[in-house]
Amino acid sequence: MNEQPRAMAGVIKGARQALVAAHYLPDGDAIGSTVALALALEQMGLEVTAVNHDPVPRMYSFIPGMERIKRPQDVAAVPGLVILLDCSDMERPGRDLKERIQESGAIVVNLDHHISNTGFGDLSWVDPGAAATGELVYSLIREMGVEITPAIATALYTALATDTGSFRFANTTPAAHAIAAELIAHGVDVVRASLHLWEEKELVALRVLGAVLPTLELAAGGQIAWMYVDLATFTALGARSEHCEGLADYPRSIIGVEAGMFFREVEPGVVKVGMRSKTYLDVNELAACFGGGGHQRAAGCTVRGELQAVIRRVVGRAVEMLCQATGEKWTGS
Ligand code: 5GP
Ligand code: MN
Numbered sequence: 001m002n003e004q005p006r007a008m009a010g011v012i013k014g015a016r017q018a019l020v021a022a023h024y025l026p027d028g029d030a031i032g033s034t035v036a037l038a039l040a041l042e043q044m045g046l047e048v049t050a051v052n053h054d055p056v057p058r059m060y061s062f063i064p065g066m067e068r069i070k071r072p073q074d075v076a077a078v079p080g081l082v083i084l085l086d087c088s089d090m091e092r093p094g095r096d097l098k099e100r101i102q103e104s105g106a107i108v109v110n111l112d113h114h115i116s117n118t119g120f121g122d123l124s125w126v127d128p129g130a131a132a133t134g135e136l137v138y139s140l141i142r143e144m145g146v147e148i149t150p151a152i153a154t155a156l157y158t159a160l161a162t163d164t165g166s167f168r169f170a171n172t173t174p175a176a177h178a179i180a181a182e183l184i185a186h187g188v189d190v191v192r193a194s195l196h197l198w199e200e201k202e203l204v205a206l207r208v209l210g211a212v213l214p215t216l217e218l219a220a221g222g223q224i225a226w227m228y229v230d231l232a233t234f235t236a237l238g239a240r241s242e243h244c245e246g247l248a249d250y251p252r253s254i255i256g257v258e259a260g261m262f263f264r265e266v267e268p269g270v271v272k273v274g275m276r277s278k279t280y281l282d283v284n285e286l287a288a289c290f291g292g293g294g295h296q297r298a299a300g301c302t303v304r305g306e307l308q309a310v311i312r313r314v315v316g317r318a319v320e321m322l323c324q325a326t327g328e329k330w331t332g333s
Contacts, residue, residue, distance in 0.1 A: 004125035005136075005143040008109060011123060012144065017047045017079035019106070022133075023092035024053035025241050028162025028197065029132045031060045031069070033085040033111075036155035037137050039065050040146040051075050053094030057242035062196045063158055064151035072096045078104035084121065086133040088114035088293045111136055116284055116293030128295070131176035134159025138179050150187030157188040161197060165249075170297050205243040208234070212247060218257070220319045220330040225251035228263035230307055241266075248274035259283060259318055263311050266302070271310040275299045280325055281318070289317050 012018065020038045022030030030052070038050040050069045060066055072094070082101050084090075087110065090098055101108060110121035113130040130136050134156045141148065148156075160180050164172045167180070184190060211233050218225045227250065229239075237243075244264055252260025259277040266272045273290070275283035276298050283299040290313075292301020303310045319330050 005140050007123060008125055008140055009143045011109060012041065015046060015081040018081040018083055019049045019051060019079050020083050021051045021093050021097060022085040023087050024094040026052050026054060028060060029134055029159040030086045031056055031066060032155040032159030033133045033137045034069060035063055035065045036134065036152045037083060038068060039152050040141045043146050044144060049075055053097055059196050060158065062192060063155050078106055080106050082106045083109045083111060085111050087112060088116045089118045090120045114293060115295055116288060131171040131173055132159045132163035135176060135179055148186040153183040153186035153188045154193065157183045157193060166198060202243065204237055204239050207237050208239045208243045211237065216251060219315055220322050222256045223258045223322055224315060224318050225254055225257045226261040226263060226315060227251055228307060228311060231265040231268065248276045252276045252278060258322065263307065265307045269304055271303050271307055273301050273303060273314055281322055286318055286321055290314060
């Protein structure tokens with residue numbers, strides 16, 4: 001079990017510079033893991049560049065050190081060691097970063113917890129049993145003997161708290177709670193973190209919710225539910241991707257619904273799908289049918305096609321999978 005963190009710690013200790021990145025449209029695990037590892041490597045004397053394809057969503061602005069995450073265009077050169085966090089494949093960092101990393105010939109380290117991880121990279125440590133990539137970063141930091149400062153603790157707590165839905169989802173393990181306890185002991189301001197992560201939203205996020213709720217539809221006798229937003233509505237509201245955080249949870253929250261989905265037209269002819277399930281529908285498998293991935297209870301994909309056509313295809317496949325799983329017979333949506 002200690003093999004992989006030890007091997008990874010060895011590679012890191014032999015490096016002088018490193019680039020740390022996570023997936024595009026970053027969530028709390030992506031941001032928290034990036035900041036925590038960047039601060040840890042810096043403590044070890046490495047020159048660290050932290051980068052993300054997209055800007056840091058405002059809800060994570062309370063994490064000390066988040067301001068050091070640059071955009072790809074602000075990174076002059078890719079160093080010899082690249083550590084990719086919370087990325088299930090080499091596409092997840094975004095196309096520009098992927099190309100620059102591959103052209104650089106850097107050693108690529110893959111640290112992740114997605115069951116759909118392809119095992120890419122020169123060295124990979126993938127543990128689908130980890131609640132968040134931040135849990136693996138915590139183990140790595142411990143292995144390397146780095147001091148857990150309040151900033152590192154806050155970043156890792158954010159990773160764990162967000163990926164577990166505030167310690168509610170199926171990935172909430174004793175280890176997740178034990179590590180969270182340890183992090184709180186190292187200086188996390190839980191009240192402040194909770195305020196930013198759960199209790200305060202930008203006005204536009206509620207406007208998006210208001211526009212999206214009337215689109216709610218159900219299929220398979222009320223076991224599949226979804227909502228959507230088209231590009232014109234999204235743009236007219238002045239919304240950004242981060243304002244859709246958690247929207248797939250709403251259709252799933254209905255009693256009797258097994259899987260909830262949220263469809264967003266991100267550009268003409270391109271639809272991003274967020275999927276969440278409760279107990280038995282494997283949404284990682286569903287997302288994989290459309291080139292995406294994730295976890296059994298939370299996954300996503302990006303599908304080309306007109307919004308309503310994409311909805312029909314994805315919902316149709318979800319209904320088929322539900323029928324296979326339950327032996328029931330539903331047709332159409
Ligand atoms: P969300 O719906 O919050 O964007 O994502 C839920 C889970 O699915 C996360 O673990 C995320 O990394 C994964 N995911 C979301 N979109 C994609 C995608 O397009 N491709 C892959 N491989 N995973 C995705
Ligand atoms: Mn994650």
